[in-house]
Amino acid sequence: MGKSGSRSARRPRAGRASVSNGEIAAMLDELADLEEIAGANPFRIRAYRNAARFIAESSRSMIDMLAEGRDLSSLPGIGKAIAAKIEAIVETGRLRQLEEAKKRTPEALARLTHVRGLGPKRVKALYDELHIRSVADLKRALKAGRVRELEGFGAKTERLIEEGLRDITAGERRTPLMVARRTAAELLAYLEAVEGVTQVTVAGSYRRGRSTVGDLDILVACRDGSPVLSRFVEYADVGQVVSRGTTRSTVILRSKLQVDLRVVAEASYGAALQYFTGSKAHNVAIRSIAAHEGLKVNEYGVFRGSERIAGRTEKEVYASLGLPYIEPELRENRGEIEAAAGGRLPRLVTIAQIRGDLHCHTSASGGQMSLRALAMEARKRDYEYVAVTDHTTRAAVAHGLDVRRLERQIAAIERLNDELEGIVLLKGAEVDILEDGSLDLPDDVLESLDIVVGAIHEGFALARRRQTERILRAMDHRCFNILAHPTGRLLGEREPYDLDLERVMEGARDRGCFLELNAQPARLDLSDTYCKLARESGVKLAVSADARRKADMELMELGISQARRGWLERSDVINTLGWKSLGRLLRRG
DNA sequence: GCCGTTTTCGGCCCGACTGTTTTCAGTCG
Numbered sequence: 001m002g003k004s005g006s007r008s009a010r011r012p013r014a015g016r017a018s019v020s021n022g023e024i025a026a027m028l029d030e031l032a033d034l035e036e037i038a039g040a041n042p043f044r045i046r047a048y049r050n051a052a053r054f055i056a057e058s059s060r061s062m063i064d065m066l067a068e069g070r071d072l073s074s075l076p077g078i079g080k081a082i083a084a085k086i087e088a089i090v091e092t093g094r095l096r097q098l099e100e101a102k103k104r105t106p107e108a109l110a111r112l113t114h115v116r117g118l119g120p121k122r123v124k125a126l127y128d129e130l131h132i133r134s135v136a137d138l139k140r141a142l143k144a145g146r147v148r149e150l151e152g153f154g155a156k157t158e159r160l161i162e163e164g165l166r167d168i169t170a171g172e173r174r175t176p177l178m179v180a181r182r183t184a185a186e187l188l189a190y191l192e193a194v195e196g197v198t199q200v201t202v203a204g205s206y207r208r209g210r211s212t213v214g215d216l217d218i219l220v221a222c223r224d225g226s227p228v229l230s231r232f233v234e235y236a237d238v239g240q241v242v243s244r245g246t247t248r249s250t251v252i253l254r255s256k257l258q259v260d261l262r263v264v265a266e267a268s269y270g271a272a273l274q275y276f277t278g279s280k281a282h283n284v285a286i287r288s289i290a291a292h293e294g295l296k297v298n299e300y301g302v303f304r305g306s307e308r309i310a311g312r313t314e315k316e317v318y319a320s321l322g323l324p325y326i327e328p329e330l331r332e333n334r335g336e337i338e339a340a341a342g343g344r345l346p347r348l349v350t351i352a353q354i355r356g357d358l359h360c361h362t363s364a365s366g367g368q369m370s371l372r373a374l375a376m377e378a379r380k381r382d383y384e385y386v387a388v389t390d391h392t393t394r395a396a397v398a399h400g401l402d403v404r405r406l407e408r409q410i411a412a413i414e415r416l417n418d419e420l421e422g423i424v425l426l427k428g429a430e431v432d433i434l435e436d437g438s439l440d441l442p443d444d445v446l447e448s449l450d451i452v453v454g455a456i457h458e459g460f461a462l463a464r465r466r467q468t469e470r471i472l473r474a475m476d477h478r479c480f481n482i483l484a485h486p487t488g489r490l491l492g493e494r495e496p497y498d499l500d501l502e503r504v505m506e507g508a509r510d511r512g513c514f515l516e517l518n519a520q521p522a523r524l525d526l527s528d529t530y531c532k533l534a535r536e537s538g539v540k541l542a543v544s545a546d547a548r549r550k551a552d553m554e555l556m557e558l559g560i561s562q563a564r565r566g567w568l569e570r571s572d573v574i575n576t577l578g579w580k581s582l583g584r585l586l587r588r589g
Numbered sequence: 590g591c592c593g594t595t596t597t598c599g600g601c602c603c604g605a606c607t608g609t610t611t612t613c614a615g616t617c618g
Contacts (some may be wrong), residue, residue: 047590154613156609243605298602298603
């Protein structure tokens with residue numbers, strides 16, 4: 001964290017610099033780190049962090065909002081002072097307060113606070129007493145045995161820091177949700193079998209459906225005397241026991257995934273689940289509301305004075321604060337509490353409502369499934385339809401179909417549809433959107449398809465305006481239905497291409513087109529915050545697995561998690577419709 | 590530094606675990 005921010009701060013730009021929200025957030029976060037080491041007012045530091053988080057998650061770019069003349073101080077958690085800082089960053093690419101903070105406190109110290117076991121106080125002590133100003137300095141001091149001689153440090157703290165350093169050298173890792181699921185399932189089965197255990201739930205960001213998880217937070221209810229905590233640390237995959245208490249323990253598995261276990265009584269299970277599910281920002285907001293009502297919320301329940309008034313179920317906890325139940329995927333303090341208070345919570349789409357998949361590949365363009373295998377797999381999932389959308393000629397990515405091969409595939413689909421019961425294969429294609437906005441199949445072929453999915457596979461570097469026009473022109477074609485992976489991002493690999501996504505959303509809505517939520521773990525495109533923006537713009541989405549092989553079909557669940565995090569309801573997702581209604585929607589007339 | 594059915598000042602979520610403490614600070618979630 002904070003690294004990209006420091007880069008842009010050193011490289012001033014003229015005029016409105018193209019500073020991303022992520023860079024602005026990183027600069028505020030770095031400022032918070034440095035001020036914290038310097039011992040500044042902790043509430044000011046929290047204000048910086050809250051603002052940074054809001055900006056990083058915002059689907060609107062700060063540059064655009066300023067260009068529109070929006071008053072940034074009207075945004076939640078952003079007042080006059082931080083609004084001025086954001087403006088300065090956008091105008092000049094730098095932040096004076098950050099540069100001054102770096103003069104007082106070496107900037108590498110900010111990174112040290114990210115080492116497990118090291119917070120601002122210890123980093124400051126290391127700097128003041130041992131003049132440690134970098135990871136390398138710290139390693140040398142550890143080796144020389146000088147750290148343990150400091151007041152407040154000891155042999156155990158020294159070892160904790162050494163372990164923390166190894167982790168940070170290995171890079172900050174988050175585990176993909178689909179990978180964490182397997183680990184969680186095995187651990188859950190193990191814990192459920194321990195005597196005295198009555199309930200086990202994986203909470204945390206896993207339960208909130210985030211695409212990656214930093215750790216697993218497991219909550220257990222059990223009868224008195226259950227040996228669940230000792231069984232937990234004895235679990236065969238445990239590599240290291242970090243802490244071990246009477247109600248909570250933390251281990252790191254051999255896979256390096258951290259797991260926290262928290263044990264509570266049945267009467268507190270709902271309150272503990274609410275607390276342990278988070279997010280932190282949601283909990284802080286909830287507890288703050290409680291405080292205004294003269295109540296106290298903790299993981300044991302909701303209390304008025306010493307009397308517990310709720311806690312057995314989450315529903316009870318929210319009800320005690322005058323709120324309806326809030327689904328875990330919404331708990332990010334992105335407006336869900338206000339919506340709950342106003343009776344405006346969405347009824348989130350569920351996996352059971354999905355009637356088909358609108359983006360799948362066969363062995364004809366890089367996939368592994370035959371047409372028949374694809375149909376069987378879809379039927380197994382109780383789908384009513386599945387679209388065959390292989391790449392077309394231009395796709396440099398995967399041996400695309402030319403017109404002749406596509407026509408043969410269409411004929412094969414028609415024969416198969418005559419033969420198969422309980423599933424309909426849709427004739428489709430994933431066509432390339434060329435740089436001038438045309439599609440790479442002739443009109444008469446496009447006309448013969450049930451569904452046309454369009455995507456950008458090359459020319460990622462076009463300027464924002466041209467890229468936006470390119471897509472809008474593609475959607476002008478009366479056969480165009482769904483814009484696949486709309487921002488083109490590849491997580492950890494490729495940034496989204498520069499695009500005015502709001503214009504694309506409005507353009508799609510006005511033309512009767514749709515945007516995709518591509519459920520491939522590396523894409524998850526649209527993101528949750530863009531899903532929310534799409535819903536607010538009135539454009540509907542298709543949630544698609546973009547499957548290449550059988551196992552990919554289950555990625556629909558990942559897509560639905562993301563859709564729920566984006567506040568989508570059944571009516572926002574077109575593949576909740578039966579084929580009859582969907583077919584009408586796809587014929588733009 | 591932000592915020593407001595305790596409103597322009599005075600609050601700001603709450604608790605567990607560890608280590609080096611002889612009563613609690615630091616860190617974490």
